[in-house]
Amino acid sequence: xxxxxxxxxxxxxxxxxxxxxxxxxxxxxxxxxxxxxxxxxxxxxxxxxxxxxxxxxxxxxxxxxxxxxxxxxxxxxxxxxxxxxxxxxxxxxxxxxxxxxxxxxxxxxxxxxxxxxxxxxxxxxxxxxxxxxxxxxxxxxxxxxxxxxxxxxxxxxxxxxxxxxxxxxxxxxxxxxxxxxxxxxxxxxxxxxxxxxxxxxxxxxxxxxxxxxxxxxxxxxxxxxxxxxxxxxxxxxxxxxxxxxxxxxxxxxxxxxxxxxxxxxxxxxxxxxxxxxxxxxxxxxxxxxxxxxxxxxxxxxxxxxxxxxxxxxxxxxxxxxxxxxxxxxxxxxxxxxxxxxxxxxxxxxxxxxxxxxxxxxxxxxxxxxxxxxxxxxxxxxxxxxxxxxxxxxxxxxxxxxxxxxxxxxxxxxxxxxxxxxxxx
Amino acid sequence: xxxxxxxxxxxxxxxxxxxxxxxxxxxxxxxxxxxxxxxxxxxxxxxxxxxxxxxxxxxxxxxxxxxxxxxxxxxxxxxxxxxxxxxxxxxxxxxxxxxxxxxxxxxxxxxxxxxxxxxxxxxxxxxxxxxxxxxxxxxxxxxxxxxxxxxxxxxxxxxxxxxxxxxxxxxxxxxxxxxxxxxxxxxxxxxxxxxxxxxxxxxxxxxxxxxxxxxxxxxxxxxxxxxxxxxxxxxxxxxxxxxxxxxxxxxxxxxxxxxxxxxxxx
Numbered sequence: 001x002x003x004x005x006x007x008x009x010x011x012x013x014x015x016x017x018x019x020x021x022x023x024x025x026x027x028x029x030x031x032x033x034x035x036x037x038x039x040x041x042x043x044x045x046x047x048x049x050x051x052x053x054x055x056x057x058x059x060x061x062x063x064x065x066x067x068x069x070x071x072x073x074x075x076x077x078x079x080x081x082x083x084x085x086x087x088x089x090x091x092x093x094x095x096x097x098x099x100x101x102x103x104x105x106x107x108x109x110x111x112x113x114x115x116x117x118x119x120x121x122x123x124x125x126x127x128x129x130x131x132x133x134x135x136x137x138x139x140x141x142x143x144x145x146x147x148x149x150x151x152x153x154x155x156x157x158x159x160x161x162x163x164x165x166x167x168x169x170x171x172x173x174x175x176x177x178x179x180x181x182x183x184x185x186x187x188x189x190x191x192x193x194x195x196x197x198x199x200x201x202x203x204x205x206x207x208x209x210x211x212x213x214x215x216x217x218x219x220x221x222x223x224x225x226x227x228x229x230x231x232x233x234x235x236x237x238x239x240x241x242x243x244x245x246x247x248x249x250x251x252x253x254x255x256x257x258x259x260x261x262x263x264x265x266x267x268x269x270x271x272x273x274x275x276x277x278x279x280x281x282x283x284x285x286x287x288x289x290x291x292x293x294x295x296x297x298x299x300x301x302x303x304x305x306x307x308x309x310x311x312x313x314x315x316x317x318x319x320x321x322x323x324x325x326x327x328x329x330x331x332x333x334x335x336x337x338x339x340x341x342x343x344x345x346x347x348x349x350x351x352x353x354x355x356x357x358x359x360x361x362x363x364x365x366x367x368x369x370x371x372x373x374x375x376x377x378x379x380x381x382x383x384x385x386x387x388x389x390x391x392x393x394x395x396x397x398x399x400x401x402x403x404x405x406x407x408x409x410x411x412x413x414x415x416x417x418x419x420x421x422x423x424x
Numbered sequence: 425x426x427x428x429x430x431x432x433x434x435x436x437x438x439x440x441x442x443x444x445x446x447x448x449x450x451x452x453x454x455x456x457x458x459x460x461x462x463x464x465x466x467x468x469x470x471x472x473x474x475x476x477x478x479x480x481x482x483x484x485x486x487x488x489x490x491x492x493x494x495x496x497x498x499x500x501x502x503x504x505x506x507x508x509x510x511x512x513x514x515x516x517x518x519x520x521x522x523x524x525x526x527x528x529x530x531x532x533x534x535x536x537x538x539x540x541x542x543x544x545x546x547x548x549x550x551x552x553x554x555x556x557x558x559x560x561x562x563x564x565x566x567x568x569x570x571x572x573x574x575x576x577x578x579x580x581x582x583x584x585x586x587x588x589x590x591x592x593x594x595x596x597x598x599x600x601x602x603x604x605x606x607x608x609x610x611x612x613x614x615x616x617x618x619x620x621x622x623x624x625x626x627x628x629x630x631x632x633x634x635x636x637x638x639x640x641x642x643x644x645x646x647x648x649x650x651x652x653x654x655x656x657x658x659x660x661x662x663x664x665x666x667x668x669x670x671x672x673x674x675x676x677x678x679x680x681x682x683x684x685x686x687x688x689x690x
Binding site: 159299 | 491495565567568570594606608609610613616
């Protein structure tokens with residue numbers, strides 16, 4: 001049953017996020033390549049059958065999470081890399097929509113990168129298809145895309161990436177809801193007759209989430225447009241206090257309410273029966289993630305023009321992470337700094353609850369497969385999390401705030417424990 | 425050498441404010457800087473200024489306080505028409521036009537678009553053509569180490585040290601790096617991701633006598649491109665420079681200066 005009586009307030013939503021990385025890189029990968037992006041040679045590194053297995057494992061892991069009570073499933077778009085290569089997240093989202101038919105689970109496309117697709121109405125169509133297939137369960141995420149993805153893999157002019165993004169987003173929104181056929185005479189896109197088929201079930205717009213790595217012009221636009229801001233950081237809840245505080249200041253300064261659901265946050269998490277077991281179990285995978293997969297040299301990231309002038313000056317003046325050499329750190333450092341939260345269910349839920357409350361997170365995006373984690377270990381992590389952590393998180397914001405950034409048909413009272421019990 | 429005079433022109437329906445640095449004395453000459461901004465080319469402009477009155481405009485978006493001007497021009501056509509307006513406002517009578525790298529491509533395109541606007545054309549290591557067997561290195565994605573080893577024939581030469589010099593004080597450091605990066609962003613807008621905007625279709629329109637100068641050790645765009653340009657520009661002459669990379673006018677300024685003045689004064 002999808003349609004029900006709306007609750008007044010709604011719980012924190014806990015979602016499964018997946019990068020779909022290459023899980024079996026050669027041990028000397030980070031010696032052979034200086035970058036996880038662009039440079040790794042497919043024929044030197046990849047086994048296509050294994051890659052097929054990764055895609056299927058990824059889908060299975062996410063479907064398991066849905067079955068065990070997670071509120072949503074998040075996909076994302078990256079190109080030409082070993083770090084995560086859902087080159088078209090709509091393909092994954094379509095499978096997940098079908099695979100969760102009838103379940104109270106949001107399909108969160110977080111998502112297709114607008115500046116990299118011409119015309120962007122293609123993304124409007126794909127998202128509308130997912131909304132139709134899922135019966136109105138789409139959350140429409142619109143990342144600007146990494147500079148390397150947009151500029152290197154897709155040829156987007158760096159200094160135009162943001163203006164293309166803004167124009168494309170305006171075009172997509174209009175294409176979804178316009179009652180009449182219209183012409184679009186934009187600076188970057190010109191379309192003579194726009195009359196989209198299909199349109200999303202959710203009218204005039206599905207919930208819109210927009211990722212950002214810090215508080216900049218992007219975050220300001222998100223607040224102006226009253227969308228949900230997603231801070232997709234790999235540095236954990238603990239390191240995000242500065243960004244979250246600036247975000248909530250921005251929200252207040254724009255006269256918006258302090259509803260935690262206008263903020264989503266990503267966290268790497270590893271659960272096991274005990275703290276010691278978890279620390280041991282996830283160490284190699286955390287190191288694989290930070291040493292091999294997050295290997296992006298600055299010249300592929302800080303491409304001239306990808307930052308506007310003000311952000312460039314700001315970044316050169318004060319970059320809080322400029323001093324961190326991820327490759328010099330070990331698993332225990334990632335744990336200590338909170339980049340990865342690992343431990344027994346009790347430890348994990350305590351750390352998560354502290355962080356979620358401190359940052360006012362309304363949607364917690366959990367990265368439960370990271371680095372080289374096998375599908376068996378990932379499923380074990382998902383199951384433990386769903387059984388012993390998830391139910392405790394649900395009540396955090398309950399009965400206090402309405403989640404206006406969630407598909408309306410899913411905003412009914414759920415009982416995770418009951419869902420998990422019926423699934424097993 | 426005295427600091428250049430700066431003339432600020434309001435152009436393009438007042439959306440672009442361009443600083444034109446004017447220095448030296450003698451007949452007028454226009455110089456268009458490369459991807460790293462006018463500041464990096466000043467050492468050579470000083471040499472030109474000993475013989476000529478040099479007019480060196482900054483590329484749109486790279487003039488002080490006018491960084492948003494990069495968004496005022498949409499296309500390659502806009503850029504060339506913009507230079508037509510700039511030339512009109514400078515009121516020069518068909519001056520010689522010298523450009524380096526990206527600036528050389530702009531110079532060549534301008535020479536093809538309005539052939540009677542200039543008297544002579546000098547292209548120093550221009551970009552703008554493409555051969556699949558000799559791909560042009562994308563200079564905007566070089567690492568710091570690659571930039572240092574690839575731009576000059578001798579990474580340790582004095583010109584290289586000057587080119588990469590960053591002040592030690594915090595404000596100077598931020599300003600120097602900002603201008604260096606932003607200049608690449610603003611020029612790169614017009615040639616990303618492959619510096620070929622179809623010049624080969626228009627090159628036959630160049631009417632001015634043309635000199636092509638090339639560093640023999642250019643690792644950004646191979647010296648073989650000198651002939652590619654010469655083959656497409658009627659009567660073009662080539663001057664290859666020993667012990668010079670992509671910036672021969674900085675690394676070996678004396679022979680480059682000799683070649684240019686001999687060509688212009690001929």
